[in-house]
Amino acid sequence: MLNFPTWKVALISVTLIWGGLLALPNLFSDGFLGIEPRVTDSYDPVAVAAYEQQMQAARESWWPGVLPNSKVNLGLDLQGGVYLLMDIDPEEVASNRLETVLRDIQISLNRRPNIVREGVPEVVDGRINIRLKNPEQDMDEAIRRLQRINPTVGQTQIKLMSIERGASGTIRVSVPESARSALASDAQGKMMEIIRRRVDPDGVAEVSITPQGDSRIILEAPGEADPRRIKELLGRAGRLTFNMADITASAINVAQQTGRARPGWELVDTAEGAAVLIRKIPELTGSDITSANRGFDQANRPAVNFRLNGAAASKFYNLTARNRGDYFAIVLDGVSMSSPRINEPIPGGNVQITGSFTPEEADDLAAIIEAGELPAKLNFIEERTVGPGLGQESITAGSRASIIGLFLVGCFMIASFGLIGVFAVGSLLANIVLILGGLSGFGATLTLPGIAGIILTIGMAVDANVIVFERIREEQSAGRSPSSAIQAGYERALSAILDANITTFIAALILYLIGSGPVKGFAVTLAIGIVTSVFTAFVVTRWFTVLYVRKFRPKRLAM
Structure with a gap:
């Protein structure tokens, strides 16, 4: 217990120094550390000036590249930002999933021998009704074909479709309750990933996205001042389809005048405010896209470029080869973004959407397309915006509470245990530095409850020291020498300290695991604090005490 060989001293020193270096960047500004600011979309003069100031400071920074420059990430309650609580409608998830299998149903029933139907199947009230022209002849074969293409939900073995015989030669296709529950759970996970890719496509923002229950999602975006932009990004379904189009004026006029398009087609608006007829069943969908980014058209105006995957690129080439001279529409959320004419087969799978976009709109549109289609529309239940001023007040109050707590604890330790209490205070300071270093190094987020966790950790570290010191005092009262009392005190207190800290961990x-938002922030800070408090109380304080005893060789510890 009292033996500190060179390698052990070196290990303790390296740990303390490295923890201090990890915590050190928190004392300086981002610009001083050479961190360039994120590109701002704001035209506010104050925001632009702050951006330029940090950029200039980052360029002039002399901070060594070999040293850490990561700071503690501040949570929503400390930095300010946007809080959104969103809900997913399970019924809409089920209906949208049925929409995706419509084309597979059509292809399956069109295989030779063709099964003749009356009308074009559509999803109505979460159900597909397929009316057969010759039910006595085709009913069994049609059901067999539908059962063969019946997909499973996510990673489960639950079938998506319930296929039943109906009256008057009708097949009813619906989503059973077991599949609806599995779809809702699967949709929540997919929705969280899509939200992250839309809000933070570069993966550099400290955005927190956590589930709540089976159908709700909490989004916290620290530092985000405008909730409208996030709601606009998430308010769009992102459903991208490639549909064959009919732009002839006569066909469009008939559909507008009668209020009904010809079977298998529908009338949609264009981005310019006109109208175009598109085939209801798409040729390709957004799931066929591998990447999307902002580009420029031939007139050097912002556009959106995207690339199809291998199978879709081949399919798109065949589509354009078969329909030379016709038109196809690129439809996003029910609006035709463009309806180009097919002049020749298009190889490679590279496609471009042009229009009257600003650079920011093109970036957002690319993020929406690349992130993929939302399984259902998001309903915004609760919205809160926390100003940076309130966050700064929380930081100030939390820091003041930590300093006062540390001061009072230090006074108590020195008053109760004398010089050895000073060693405990030194280890407490090292403990706080290591906590900040751990938070910075792991990229964890510090919230207001996290500050409470730091304060709690100070008390726990003191508790470990008090247990050890009281043991040393008892052993010394029993007649042991200082060295023997210190060794016995640490040995006999070890089990109690480990039991308490392991249960707390x-x-x-x-x-x-079960919490979210601020609760997780508190848990992370507490867990890091438990590890550092055991290290500082049981290693650092003991090291200080042993150094003192070996150097001055007191006959009795003043406690």
């Missing part, structure tokens, strides 16, 4: 782990 388990509690922090449970909070992290």
Whole structure:
């Protein structure tokens, strides 16, 4: 217990120094650390000036590249930002999933021998009704074909479609309750990933996206001042389709005058405010896209470029080869973004959407397309915006509470245990530095409850020191020498300290696994604090005490 060989001293020193270096960037501004600011979309003079100031400071920074420059990420309650609570409608998820299998149903029933139907199947009230022209002859074969293409939901073995015989030669296709539950769970996970890719396509923003229950999602975007932009990004379904189009004026006029398009077609608006007829069943969908980004058209105006995957690129080439001279529409959320004429087969799978876009609109549109289609529309239930001023007040109050707590604890330790209490105070300071270093190094987010976790950790670290010091005092009162009392005190206090901290660590782990938002922030800070408090109380304080005893060789510890 009292033996500190050179390698052990070196390890302790490296740990303390590295923790200090990880915590050091929190004392400086981002510009001083050489961190360039994120590109701002705001035209506010204050925001633009702050951006230019940080950029200039980053260019002039002399911060060594070999040193860490990551700071503690501040949560929504400390930095300010946007909080959104969103809900997913399970019924809409089921209906949208049925929409995706419509084309497979058509292809399956059109295979030779062709099964003749009356009308074009559509999803109505979460159900597809397929009316057969010759039900006595084709009913069994049609059901067999539909059962063969019946997909499973996500990673489960639950079938998506319930296929039943109806009256008057009708086949009813619906989503059973078991599949609806599996779809809702699967949709929540997909929705969270799509939201992250839309809001933070570069993966550099400190956005928190957590589930709540089976159908709700919480989004926290620290530092985001405008909730409208996020709601616009998430308010669009992102359903992208490639449909054959009919732009003839006569066909469009008939559809507008009668209020009904010919079977298998529908009338949609264009981005310019006109109208175009498109075939209801798309040729390709957004799931066929591998990447999307902002580009420029031939007139050097902002556009959106995207690339199809291998199978879709081949399919698109065959489509354009078969329909030379016809038109196809690129439809996003029910609006035709463009309806180009097919002059020749288009190889390679590279497609471009042009229009009257600003650079920011093109970026957002590319992010929506690349992120993919939302399984259902998001309903915004709750919205909160936390100003940076309120966050700064929380930081100030939390820091003040930590300093006051540390001061009072230090006074108590020195008053109770004398010089050895000073060693405990030194280890407490090292503990706080290591916590900040751990938060910075792991990229964890510090919230207001996290500050409470730091304060709690200070008390826990002191508790470990008090247990050890009281043991040393008892052993010294029993007649042991200082060295012997120190060794016995640490040995006999070890089990109690480990038991207390392990149970608390388990509690922090449970909070992290089942909690969300600020609760997770508290759990992370508490877990890091438990590890650092055991290290500082049982290693650093003991090291300080042993160094003192070996150098001055007191006959009795003043406690």
